[in-house]
Amino acid sequence: TRVTEIARDGGSDTDRRPWTLVAEDGERYGPFDVVLLTPPAPQTAELLRATDWADDRLDRLRDAVEAVPYRTIRTVVLHYPFRESYPW
Known part of the structure; x- marks a missing residue:
């Protein structure tokens, strides 16, 4: 499953609202208290642009x-x- 978007769920406390991951097909995963990004740097930057x-x-x-700096290996x-x- 490829995640293409990261969203912060509703609520009043900005730092305590859960995260939701949105996949390519529109499927949503979550809520999560914390999200750790481990893809290669270019893909992480792309995810952050869509956050x-x-x-x-x-x-x-x-x-x-x-x-x-990133080089494919x-x-x-x-x-x-x-x-x-x-x-x-």
């Missing part, structure tokens, strides 16, 4: 994430029909 949070910290957070795992012998 509904009326707080001046959002712009600073987004700017900080967008400033993170690929990892490949291969399986062979034999076992390799290593001296260790």
Whole structure:
């Protein structure tokens, strides 16, 4: 499931309102007290641009994430029909 938006739910206390995650297909997940973002920096910045949070910290957070240097790295795992012998 790909999350495309993060929203703050209703309520009067800004710092205590729960979060809701909105997926690509419109499905909503939550409420959550805390959201931890762990995608790569470019995807995190994209999520922060789509975040509904009326707080001046959002712009600073987004700017900080967008400033993170990022380079795509690929990892490949291969399986062979034999076992390799290593001296260790």
